[in-house]
Amino acid sequence: MDFESNDFMGWNRSFDLEFSFESQSQDLFLTRVDIYYYNNPSGGYGLPDIRTGISTTGTEDSYTNVVSTFIDNSEVSQSDDNVQMLSLIILTPQNFLFLYQFFRLQFIFSSSFAATQTFISEMKFFTNTDTSFPAVPIVFMSPNQTLQPDTVQSSLTLSCTVDNNGTFAWTWTGPGVSDGDIKAADTTRTSILMLSNISAADAGDYTCSASYLAFGDSLDPSNIVFNSIKPDMNTTNNISLTLSSNVSAEVYYDGLLVRAGNTVTVQKDTHVTLSCTFTGYLPADYQINWMDSSNMADGTITNGDDTRNISQRGGFSTSPAVQSNYTILSVEVDDSGPYTCSMDGTELKETISLMVTSATVS
16 A cells, blocks of 8 residues: 555654544453554654553543554664554453443653654554464564674664564663663664774674564563563674774875885985875774884874874774874884784774885996
């Protein structure tokens, strides 16, 4: 079904829908609600957190929560751009259609959910349908992933999706989790970990864990799960994040640029600049050190902070490269030898072999 906005009602903040029913039968149980909505995660369209409740009077403080879950949402996807119909079943059905009672659906937008707007065209209510929910083993759609970004990015997104119907609770562990932002998507079947200000420290092994958790159930402060979906189960998935980095070296003298793959020969009394360029994902608070064969380099770093002429410090940068230039004024023959640049917190280093001669370099 195509999305036609005129056929939908839309919200971009939390809202309640309240319905009243009247029946003379004591044998009717409200058991299922079918929701027709527009799903386009790339545009922020979807379903947020949901709560269901019942009341005899319809006043705000008279509602009692009832727990629910989806039974047919395994095909909901981050790539969707269409109208979806999902069935929400009441796991604790109440015989509240006898006489006159109220049913409330709460749609709750929060920072924990990726959806930022909801458009609904239709709802259908069913009584006395099956409310059993088969809690089958949880299976991940992309198990044991290895991610290695091709280009330097200031932010990255890791995600886990289960190939199951139902609603889920998620937890994450890994190097960047404490500073990350976690959001539920695809009616809680997907958990997204958003990492910002990426540095080399964010590389490593991440684990996402999923467990069934019905809408309306929750974790108490002691982390005891109150869950109407049985049996309880928790399944984990691993993501290995590799953030590549590299270093290259060059030598500048007499207006010439020479790649430092081999020994570089320069004439005595010329000004020489040795340059190392670090690329890729680097430490958030990097330090670049220069050493000669005596481990006591005595040139001058010409960019960055000069700390006793042997190291350069800096903070996080989204630039794809950090360059450090080490300059020796009026080189002497005794300045010949290897010069090594390195970056603390990484295995990155490069050695430049410098040969200073008193003869004219041709």
